[in-house]
Amino acid sequence: MSFEGRVAVVTGGAAGIGRSIVTKLAAEGASVVIADVDEAGAAALVDAIEPSRGKARFVRTDILVESDIAAMIEHAVQSFGRLDLLFNNAGVPRTIAPDSEIAEMTGEKWRRTLDAHLTSAMFGCHYAIPAMIRAGGGAIVNTSSASALAATLDLSAYSAAKAGLHALTREVAVTYGRDNIRCNAVVPGAVMTERGRATLPPDIIRLFAEETPLPRLASPDNIADVALFLASDAAAMVTGQALLADGGMMAKLPYWLPKMRETRGERFDETTYRANR
């Protein structure tokens, strides 16, 4: 998957999945704009990339601010002469984009979370598409979440935003296919980022790993690999898709299956079943 000569913008590129995307793109020869609020993290990443063959620039971008998104695209075109790839990836923490169950929802919480996880991607596409058309085409990859596909109780605005991201992905794909622009979403399950490692209790990390058919959490690199595939020429005929990269988490029928067997007088314990297999 060579990205030689391509110009990319990655939102939330200073940490987590975004940093892996930036690092891998630069290693494959792309020129990358890191669009993030974390100036120190982005500066360290630019320093790490520049001695190698990749090129990287940082533009301070708050994806909650439309004019910042316009400026980030402009910065890429000014710095590197064109725009080929956009990764709408930034994840805004719950302290800034709070969420809750619907009965507890406020207009402010709902709007802020949709702004962070859906409207930002729409404006990313809005400002990137004309530049991509001038470049003869391009590819957009949106980072979604398994929360787009199943309810997550107190993350109702986040779930709705990520589900909306799938609709946005299809709209862009269908509208701009004739301009040679592809648009897809990568859909992670649970990812062991540095933030996740610092904030998730070990019991929860173990539970996620045990419950996932591939019995581990994804690394940021695992998700970046799928994002890069979707952006690459290897996916030249893939557009409008949301590709799960969740270790099979969403492929498994849920908790009630063992209970259903019990109502038929059968005993089913997954741990014993696995041990005796």
Ligand SMILES: NC(=O)c1ccc[n+]([C@@H]2O[C@H](COP(=O)([O-])OP(=O)(O)OC[C@H]3O[C@@H](n4cnc5c(N)ncnc54)[C@H](O)[C@@H]3O)[C@@H](O)[C@H]2O)c1
């Ligand atoms: N980590 C997971 O388990 C997981 C699972 C499913 C989906 N996702 C999605 O993956 C994407 C990346 O998440 P992550 O886990 O790598 O997050 P992360 O917290 O590790 O990194 C997020 C990056 O976004 C930046 N950021 C935060 N607010 C911003 C803002 N207002 N403007 C610009 N940049 C901002 C941060 O500074 C950071 O560099 C998100 O869209 C998230 O919803 C993550």
